[in-house]
Amino acid sequence: MTISFEAQLASAKWTFSTRRVDRTMAAGMDTAFAKARPGDLILAHVSEIGQHRRVQLSSGRHSDIYPGDAVVLACGARYAPDQFEGFAEILPEGADLLAGGGCIGRMVARNERIKSATRLIPAGRLLRADGAALNLDEFSVRVSARGDRIPVIAVFGTAMNSGKTVATAQLALGLRRAGWRVAALKGTGTGAFGDFNEYQDTGAHVVADFTDAGMVSTYREPLERIRAGIDRLLAHAEDAGCEIAVLEIADGLFQRETAQLLADPAFQRRISGLVFACGDAVAAAGGVAEMRRRGVVPDALTGMLSCSPMASAEAREATGIPVLGKNDLSDPAEANAFALRAGAEWWSAA
Amino acid sequence: MEREFETPTADSIVERISIATQAGPLAAFVIRPRRMAPSRPLVVLHGISRNARALVRHFRAEAEHSGRLIVLPHFTMAHWPHFQRPGHPARADQALVELLNRLAVRFPDCAGRVDLVGHSGGAQLAHRTAMLYPQRIARLSLVAAGWYCLPDMSMPYPYGLGESDARGAALWIRRKQACLAAYLGLEIRVYVGTRDTLRDPALRVSPALDERQGRNRHDRARSYVEAVRAAAFSQGKVADIALIELPGCGHDFEQAITEVGLARIVTETPDMTLVLAAAG
Structure with missing residues (x-):
């Protein structure tokens, strides 16, 4: 037959x-x-x-x-x-x-x-x-906005499973609790619903990843295409009325596309806040040094190391950067501080 | 959201709601005037007497007079033994913000800036909440707070934003510093009775507090106003803050309402005539 x-x-x-x-x-x-x-x-x-x-x-x-x-x-x-x-x-x-x-x-x-x-x-x-x-x-999602207006808090990490997705989701949750219209986005990686669903569970107003920008994976894609994909996701968030976006960048700082983005002056200018997820204090110190070499400094460290008060203290001592746990990120007061530092505008007040 | 209605009258409707928040359950009275004006909602925070129900009686007429939605959260002793200061024991700020988020579903104006009024312990919660979420507030009215978190480094946290050994101090200082510019841009009105000078058992006293903020609520209100002005000035701004003394009043909110019309004063807006005209 x-x-x-x-x-x-x-x-x-x-x-x-x-x-x-x-x-x-x-x-x-x-x-x-x-x-x-x-x-x-x-x-x-x-x-x-x-x-x-x-x-x-x-x-x-x-x-x-x-x-x-x-x-x-x-x-x-x-x-x-x-x-x-x-x-x-x-x-x-x-x-x-x-x-x-x-x-x-x-x-x-x-x-x-x-x-x-x-x-x-x-x-x-x-x-x-x-x-x-x-x-x-x-x-890919059709957009009318340019995606150049919405403040972006980027989440980088030392490696896979360092806590980036939890950080992204919990910060999106905190922002939503503080009353912001928030987009939880994944800018790079390989398409999978785990992260996507974790973002959605926070009640973020827009959830999207690079597959929504037409890519199954960003590995070995040209930087211009990845940047265009991120811009498309941000435009999608703007079209939906979001006031702030949290953007996860996959893998570790030395991964090809992640390193390219981190070193990209246009991308650096585009982000208004930076969270760095680390597995331990040594990784935090090394990662922060690498970021500083690229001209960026995280606003906060988070990730697996935040589960340990001792590791957190070591990381704080080594980098001078505060360490936030997932409960801190989902706290509306903390998230609101991120939003105001990032220059988010409360459109509802208009 | 659970609801319970008071018997409707020809005038405003008072509804008691209960919501679940990440910080714990919170009850609130919502006064909806017969003619709702397109105006900012007003949120009124009680003090440690937790007299939300009594305040409803006073503010019901003001809702009707102004056309404004008035919300009176009720921090019950059972669920909120501590509510004045966001911190480890309780997060009334989270509950308050979540209350506005939830009310915004039914009353879209709650998604915008609201006017926030607090008396005594409620004034403590009000100004601390404003320091954390200034974008959600338009006018902040503080009535006779016992003490303040000054917006400067002159005192250690929680009395100011200076370094401190207090639990979580670094976290809270950083949060408030991030919001400080927006906080100093708020319209702030500070009310205190001319006779609110007693050092009663509810007043927090310490040598440092007495020295920097004053020995009683009257003097501390004045210190706070001066501190806000100085902090704004240091940022190149002129603070929109005023100290209003309530003649003959002590620390009793209801006395200030009945004797000098404080509920009317904090409810009225400069554009009240236009607002009421728009409401028809």
């Missing part, structure tokens, strides 16, 4: 990174995988379960996956020191599930503590009716 293209798509598991895609625009597919570029949509079948035993669906829940399952993902690269490094390349004989949020590519390195990537066999690259590849870029 031949299954129609439409039926294949309808029964496939559409991953989180494809959530903005208008599925009716998929008119066919080809197997020109060599031409695949980041963001192209790929229909693939699970061939061998490895590290990822499930995918994140566009509906916001996980789905277990089984060999033979059809999945729609986006071609992309990934940089995750705790898991994989991978490139946005699709080989016809097989590809790797680089991220459960829906990133397919070729794994080039993995952390030795984790399994090999789940293997996928690509079935086709989805095409529009005009024969062009269907790409996430077409489905």
Whole structure:
């Protein structure tokens, strides 16, 4: 029995990174995988379960996956020191599930503590009716504002899992409690709903990430494109009437795109506040020194180190910068101080 | 939000609401005049006598007269044994801000700046809340606070913004410093009775406090006004602050309301005629 293209798509598991895609625009597919570029949509079948035993669906829940399952993902690269490094390349004989949020590519390195990537066999690259590849870029949020007005508090960290997402979410919560219309944004990384959902749970008025700006992953993307993506997210926040944004930048300070952003004078001018998430005091001291070398100084340290009064004291002593725990960041008084320091304007007062 | 209504009259409607906040449950009386004017809401904070219900009686007529929504939070002893000073034991500031956020769903003007009035312990909470969230306040009316957090470094926290060993002092000083410019830009009116000069048991006394702020509420009000003026001046601004003495009044808020019309004074706005005309 031949299954129609439409039926294949309808029964496939559409991953989180494809959530903005208008599925009716998929008119066919080809197997020109060599031409695949980041963001192209790929229909693939699970061939061998490895590290990822499930995918994140566009509906916001996980789905277990089984060999033979059809999945729609986006071609992309990934940089995750705790898991994989991978490139946005699709080989016809097989590809790797680089991220459960829906990133397919070729794994080039993995952390030795984790399994090999789940293997996928690509079935086709989805095409529009005009024969062009269907790409996430077409489905980015439409904006009218310029995104150059809203104050931005950036959240950087020493590494993956240093506490950036918690810091971003808790600061957004504190700002919302203080009465601000707040956007919680993720500027770089690889598409996944964990951070997105954590932001949403705070009641932030706008939640968006780089997939809303048309990228499944920002790894190996040109700085100009990443900056344009961030501007688009900020414009989206302005369109929605937000008065302030909290922007998480993924990974550690030495990660390629993070380092580029940190060193970028235009980005430095664009941010009005800076929070730095660190795992311990030594990381804090090193990170702050690196930031100072780049000409920026965090307003506060946070992250895993804030769980320990001793580590916090060490970090404070070494850097001269206050350490805030997650309860401090979600405190409306603290968040309000961030907002006023950042020059946020209380539009409701107008 | 739980609600409980007083018997409606031909005039304003008084509603008692209860909300859950991250700092604890908070009750409040909301006085809605028959004709709501497009004007800033007024929030009135009681002192340690917690006489919110009595104040409702006094401010009900003012709501009707002015057309303003008047909100009287009630910090009950059961839930708020300490409410005057945001800090470790209690975060009445959080509850107050959350109350405004919640009321804004029904009364959009609560999302804008409000006028905040506080008496005694309520004045302590009022000015400290204003130091933390100045953008949410238009006019700050302080009636006979026992002591103040001065907006300068002349005294250690919590009496001022100088360094201190008090718990969490660095955190609170930093927060207030971040908001100081906006706080000093507020319209502030400080009221105190000419006879509010007793050193009663409720008045905090210490040699340093007596020396820098004064020996009684009357003198401390004056010191606070001077400190605000000086702090604003140091930032190149002229403070919009005034000290208003209430002739013959002691420390009793209700006495000041009945004898010198304090409720009317703090409720009226300069553009009252225009506001009432707009309300029809």
